Amino acid sequence: MTKKLTPEQIQQQKPYLAWGLSEKEYDYISQRLLGRLPNYTETGLFAVMWSEHCSYKMSKPVLREFPSTGKRVLQGPGEGAGILDIGDQQAVVFKAESHNHPSAVEPYEGAATGVGGIIRDIFSMGARPIAMLDSLHFGEIDQPRTKYLINEIVAGIGGYGNCMGIPTVGGETTFDPCYTGNPLVNAMCVGLMDQADMQKGRAQGIGNAVMYVGAKTGRDGIHGATFASADFADDKETQRSAVQVGDPFMEKLLLEACLELTHKHQDWLIGIQDMGAAGLVSSSCEMAAKADSGMELELDQVPQREPGMSAYEIMLSESQERMLLCIKKGFEKPVQDLFESYGLEAVVIGRVTAGHQYILHHQGNKVTDIPVSSLTDDVLEEQGTEVMPSRLQQAALQPVWQPTEFDFAATFYQMLQQPTIAAKTSITQTYDSQVRTNTVVGPGSDAAVLRIRRTTKGLAMTTDGNGRFVYLNPEIGGKLAVLEAAANLVASGAEPLGITDCLNYGDPHDPEVYWELHQSVKGMAAACRALEIPVISGNVSLYNETNQQAIYPTPMVGMVGLINDIQKYETIKLKNAGDKLFLIGTTTDDYAGSELQKMLQHEISGQLADIDLKQQVAGLQQVLHAVQAGLTSSVHDLSEGGLAIALAESTFATDLGLQVTVPLTDAQLFSETPGRFLISVAPAKVAQFTELMQDKALLIGEVIPQKKFELKTLTATYQLDLLRAQKLWEDAIPCLMKSKA
Amino acid sequence: MRVAVVVFPGSNCDIDLYEALTSVCKVEAAYVSYQQDNLAGFDAVMLPGGFSYGDYLRCGAIARFSNIMPAIQQFAAQGKPVFGTCNGFQILTEAGLLPGALKQNDSLKFVCKTVALRVENNQTVFTNQYQAGEVIQLPIAHADGSYYADQETLAALEANHQVVFRYATENPNGSLNDIAGITNRRGNVLGMMPHPERAVEQLLGNTDGLRLFKSLLAGQTIKEAAH
């Protein structure tokens, strides 16, 4: 430990620069906000609270573009998670969180603690977490380090969720070289609650107690928040470790104890919030700021795992599995007893005070005395500079890539083995997707579906994002991310309700990156408005770079939808021989950013066709109506790999085959034109179905009882081997993982 | 019939058992905390799956010292039905109510999927509604489900027909003799890695577990009728 610097030494030696605070910010804090020089602890608090990770100082102006209101919104952005009304006095709660940087350094614990953090966000709202989803983006499976990252990250996600007894029901996994040094690990948690149990993270009422519950505070994760916001260089080993270690067992106890408190003892409780990034400082000052209260904390009361921790370390520690409560004066003892019955410690560490100061005492000294709002609300917003990336300016001049002659059958089998398309069973099988017995559709279909017990309803959920499209055109790519998520829900029979997101980008000080961020958010926002759904929560992860090489701009969309009659959910699998096959939506030559292009060209290029949002949304609605009316036997939206892959996928794990004739070229079977679906319909329902779909449904064939795939395109006829296809698709990722690099 | 569903710190399939019993089978059930020390008024005891004590040390190793365990031992000694699935099975072996032990899966990974099981013994209070030799499908979800016992114990298990369920097509974890579920000598304590409580509703795609609960109820009626 370095000896603590005096305020004057801090001013002269500027250690805050290394902590991420700029000189301009430091001067603003000392001259305008405090009227004096901040001491060591205070400077540390400012550095972490004013980091992008905690303050969103650069992304905030962009995030304002998202629609966040609507008739179902009970809680929009700003709390632990957003809440939507689903009728019957119930609500669905969800949020997504990124843990990219911690996972790049320590993949198992990084992924595990990411899951732990997002779960706490959900139960801090008073909701019972009912499902987890993830969104994983890795480099190509051709290096030992990537294999290690995949194994450990997947194990970390499963390790935490499985132990908590929260099913991991869906997600996405893609592979591109840009994620090699900086994998993306986004996790989403969905909760269910009675509206009467809704909680907020606020501390108010002079004299009320601030209570700390859960794990003890250690030195782990000090500067985690600023570390998450700092550019990423190759890691080094040290003797000490600041890596946070997750304890899902502790979190399970914490979950049950907090739910008992929020559901049964609302008269004791004023507010509750989890300690996430920047631990105790962010949770406590946010709780005070939201209620416009003052707060005084006694840091010696904070349960500590290690001796000799400084005030700075106690406040900034990111030890996991901790919550902060504001409890009505006089109820401290019953709260302690409640947590004690779960084997957990609950300790009064401070009080809500009159005024608006944030005061910390440690070992007899007042170590901090600053206005609450200076940490939370007075942050200097930073308007980024924006420049269209030069690659896009050049792309406009280049000829469009079109696949020329290729061997269709060979390409078909090869496409099924591309890891982004191939079966993810080797991953999803290590997640408990069924615990709590509500999972109607688990991993492997377009969206996951859960029933809501004691109602006739269900919830569908999905995570989607395609960095390639966003890289080629951030605005259109942003629209596509939202539309793809909506298509996955609609295919499952659900009406989209709202989204959460993780915005994964490079260094926002790079004007090209900032432009990408802004444009893609614009696209996402436009799609949300067209769908009339709000963005109710989200997370921004910037500085996703290794050695100055940024990832594809990768916004992840987590979307939740409502199924009114759970008996009418839909899956992608063919059900009966004799069912007619329909292709919905027109197919054009869209290969820019497609899996086909990536496979054949080893890189992506070109321009995306513009999207008519109105028409897209109308198309989604028609499909939804068809599913809701019970006219479909199976529905699959077309995404990576286009129609050819969707056809194959819908036969896998069935005894059925296909007889298909399409007015498309061989290449067009792999085109990724958005807004299309593959739907099978029982003969008796065909008339009603085609009438409902008007001219949009093109009859392309029939489901047959043999395991065969007969395909006639504009140019040729093919007999494809479905058993071989399925085997290649299933074995692709396990084989790559086993192969020696 | 009244069934106790025992809840240990870290249990997480407790609700699954409870709902299978109450919502689906319409049987009276109650959660019983690991801190309780008696089971008066219950006709059967069920130990749920999950991660008692985080699976720290060994799965089930710490839970077996809970306050409730002597009551379960006594309950079993009286010949009353005791059932454990997944972590419940692990706890029953750690407590010595069932022989052998459950090791880490050979794959070293957690595995969640549906597997085929053969009903090897349908003469138990838990399996009388199945056909002998019948192959059923049940979900598994565990990281430590590889059954191990020494040769002598295995031979005795086989000789006494204590192997009730065996993996039928693929052995997902490395269990010796493909063992998925066993009873004690007397047949009133059953432990199994698969989760019958996850397979009791058509909506969730599988009802092969339902007859395990129905078996218990059928046994009850027979006994009551004989009074």
Added chain:
Amino acid sequence: MKKVRIYVTYKESVFDPQGETITTAVKSLGFPQVKEINVGKFFDVTLLETADLDQTIAAISEKLLVNFNLETYHYQVLEEQK
């Protein structure tokens, strides 16, 4: 205070999938000279000086730390502490 290290391993007859996997991995990483790797765990127990140290350690091991169906153990007193 005493510090005792209790070593726990699988019995000879019990297959150890982890040991096997690690052995294979190490060999394929370019260490053909490695013949075998066995894995075990140990518990460092810090406890107050007692007259019956042996019995205490045996009791803790047999009651909790070791599963005799699978495992076996031995221990070693590590160092004298104040």
Added chain:
Amino acid sequence: MKKVRIYVTYKESVFDPQGETITTAVKSLGFPQVKEINVGKFFDVTLLETADLDQTIAAISEKLLVNFNLETYHYQVLEEQK
């Protein structure tokens, strides 16, 4: 042949929830004299005699057996074998 035992433990500052849970369990089983239990693992590596034993062991540990984010290791040559 040589037999080397590599001991792997968490670094000092790393939180070990398992060790904590086991300590609590042991105390509550009637062993109040126990102050702390730390858990570690060990690898018994059997390998052909090599000149550069130290480097080999270090390489195996660093490449595969030890996660330096959290863990640290040391080793000991166990016995001479033929």
